[in-house]
Amino acid sequence: MELLNNLALGFQVAITPTTLSLAVIGCILGTIIGALPGLGPSNGVAILIPLSFSFNLDATQALVLMTSVYYGAMYGGRISSILLNIPGDEPAMMTTLDGYPMAKKGRAGDALVLSGFASFVGAFLATIGLMLLAPILARIAFLFGPAEYFALYLLAFCTLGGIGSQNQAKAAVSVCLGLGLAMIGVDNSTGMTRFTGGNLHLFDGIDFLVAIVGLFAVTEVFVFIESHGKDSTIGVKLTKITIPIKDIIFTRWTILRGTLVGFVAGLLPGAGASLGSFLAYMSEKALAKDKSLFGKGDPRGIAAPEAGNNAAAGGALVPMLTLGVPGSGTTAVLLALLMTLNITPGPLLFTERPEVVWGLIATLLIANFVLLILNVPLVKIFAKILQVPASILLPGVTMISFVGIFSLSGSHFDLLLMIGFGVLGFVLRKLEIPVVPVILGILLGEHMEVSLRRAMVLSDGDWTYLFSSNISIGLWAAAVIGFLAPIFLRPYLKKPVAHKTDIK
Amino acid sequence: MSDRLFGFTTAILALAFFASAYQLESPFFADPVGPKTFPYIIASIAFISGSVMILFPDSNPKWPNFVIFLKLGFAVIILVGYAFTLKPLGFLIPTALAAGILSFQIAPNISGAVITGILLSIILFIVFKYFLGLGLFPFSRGLI
Known part of the structure; x- marks a missing residue:
């Protein structure tokens, strides 16, 4: 009942002309941002x-505006993956594997509709998951003291660094860079x-928005100057849009499995959408009896990563809203927005500002339908x-x-x-040092x-206090595993190589 | 080699960071941890991981050639120049110049770059000023 009351409150906030139009504007902007190569959700x-x-x-x-942009960008990322073989953002990388071959077979329209539908299912179910899970997690989060929060931040850095990079030392350098910059001021x-x-300019510290825009948007300019903007317009022509009902029915379980895998991946602090789409694709490939078509335009290879990536986008909002720990680069940017607006995410947000949380959830439910319309019948415009x-x-x-x-x-x-x-x-990207931990470090360093x-004040300087509760021991263990396990799993989790775009 | 160089830089920076934290004067009413400990931890981890990068470097990335480096350097100079002129010279002229030059750097086509620069400058000015209500000045305030 409580849930229904909360939802009713949320829809009261959401169904006002201003909020609704902001959601629609956000969805449109987001889809455009996602579709443009080189301008992913975090930049956007x-x-x-x-x-x-x-x-x-x-x-x-x-x-509402920014989260609609975020969801929209997640939907839109697949458009350039499928048509240009260039992922609009990192999570959309997996969609190029089967999306582009399918488009080359002359089924670009089918691929876009199928992936749009998979995105919708993934995002919609993940929003419902967010709605059910976030209040529970928020209640658990009340048990978190400073020692637990410290371990939680550590966990976020460890999993983000461990999974996001091919080299643990580089991940650690990146985290330290961010944390060190956060100490300034x-x-x-x-x-x-x-x-x-x-x-004097540094007394207030470094504004994280400056760092984020620099590391994402300005870097992109240098990358494009280096590459001379090549392979920016080669691609597949989109002719007509049809609804591939057969493929949708064929991939119905794939979509649901991808959603589940993606949502769980999104929940992990520091893991995020890239992991979601990656795991969804790999598990679908492992489950399939006939693997020969994967990489050559298998509809399952399009449906799984898209459902996974959009479900992870919703899942990543859960730790961000309840614990203040973002699960991905873009949720880190959204956290920056919250902090600039003077909203502290965490369990108190749910009790003190329910209209913000539930208004957001209700809008996201509506935004998904807007996005379905934008991304299936209107995809030609984008x-x-x-x-x-x-x-x-x-x-x-x-x-x-x-x-800005x-x-x-x-x-x-x-x-x-x-x-x-x-x-x-630019330098970090060349050296394959992940950038997102830098941003997370700047955002969370002070906290x-x-x-x-605070933990040390409570314990009067006794360091064992950091490991004194079961929750914190669990978080520390998870952090160590999250950082070290990828070293051993790496040989098994090799990313499939993307197709080369034929340049003629 | 690139990794070694970066690891070395990281290690040196970590030492400098450590030294800078060491020189902070702890106030006498400080909490048990104080303002130094967390920076110490960061510096130590950064030093260790920088050293690991020196000892176990990955293979060299593909660096752009010298000409492209010059181009990138030029782009940085343009952006810095833009940062300094945006306020004193007003929005339109610096934006048109910077956008045009960047456009030329990505796709070397003079007339395209000129048109891109001018149009971007005018369109963005209208959007920022009249739709978003930012307090921008079209030209140098000294002239008006």
């Missing part, structure tokens, strides 16, 4: 956050400044957007990033810092330190 949400402040939206509205408990080098050449798109994205960051503080110092992060992101220090 990051460059839009500063701009969303200028709308004077309240917390719920801003969250005034230390809240003592009021003294640390690591600022006397620079496919047209892929023809925007990189030489227009990338300068546009850069200018939007500059103005400039509008935050009006100082050129932040802009220079952002360019610095762009260069750093992690504060929870450590």
Whole structure:
């Protein structure tokens, strides 16, 4: 009953003209952002956050807009995977494996409709999962003291670093980089400044939005200059849209399995959508009796990763909202939005600001139907957007990033810092050092330190307090496993190699 | 080699970070952990993982050639210039220049780049100023 009451409250917030139109705008923008190669959900949400402040939206509205963009980008990511063989974002990588071959066989329309439907099922069921699971987890989260939170942050860094990178040392460097940058500025408990080098601009610390936009959007510009924007418009023509009912019926269990796998992967702090689509694809391939068609346009190879990736997107919201620990790069960006709006995610959010949480959930339920319409019957319009050449798109994205960051503080110092992060992101990407842990480090560094220090105040400096409850021991164990297990699993979990686009 | 260099830089930075934390004066009313301990932990982990990168480097990434490096450096200079001129010179001219040059760098086509720069500058100005209500100035305020 409580759930129904909460939902009713949520729909009261959601079904207002402003909120609904924001959701629709968010879905459209998100699908465009997802579809454009080189502009994934994390970039997209990051460059839009500063701009969303200028709308004077309240917390719920801003969250609704950005989460719709997030869901939309997850749907849209498959469009360029299928038509151009370029994943619009990292989680959509797995969709290129079977989506592009199927499109080359002249079934681009079928592939888009099937993957759109799989996305819908994945995202919709995951939103329901979020609705059921988040309040329970929020109640458990009340048991978390500072020692547990410290272990939880550690777990997030360990799994994110362990899974997201091919090299544990590089993952650790990336986490330390983020945490170290988070230390810059005034230390809240003592009021003294640390690591600022006397620079007044740094006293407030580094604004995480500056780091995020730099590391995602500005880096992308450098990558495109390096590659000369090549393979930006080669691809498959989309002719007509039909509904491949046979394929949908054939893949119904695949979609449901992919949803479940993806949702669980999304729940793990630090794992996120890439893992979701990867595991969904691999498990479907392992289950299939006839594997010969995988990689050559098997409909199951399209349905599974898309259901998985969208379900993971919903799943990743659960730890983000209940514990304040994001499960992926984009939820990290959404966490940055919440923190800028002065909303602290966590169990208290559910009791003190139920209208924010339930309004968000209700809007997401509605947004999924909007996205289904945008991504199945109207997908042709979005496919047209892929023809925007990189030489227009990338300068546009850069200018939007500059103005967005400039509008935050009006100082050129932040802009220079952002360019610095762009260069750093380029170097990191070249060295295959993951970028998301840097962002998570900047976002969570202060919280992690504060929870450590509070735990030590509570225990009067006794370090064994960190391992004194079953929850924290479990989290520490999971953190160690999450960081080390990928070393041993790596040979078995090799990513299938993507197809080469034939350039003629 | 790239990994070794990066690992070395990380290790040096970690030492500097450690030293900088060491020099902080602990206030006498501090909590048991104080403002230094967490930075110490970060510096130590960074030093260890930097050293691991020196000892066990991955194979070299494919670095762009010298010409492309020059181009990237030029792009950085353009962006820095844009950052400095955006406020004093107003929005339109620096944006058109920066967008045009970046566009040319991605696809070397002069007329395309000129049109991209001018159109992007005008369209974005209209969107930012009138739809989003940002306080941008079209030209240098000194001129008006």
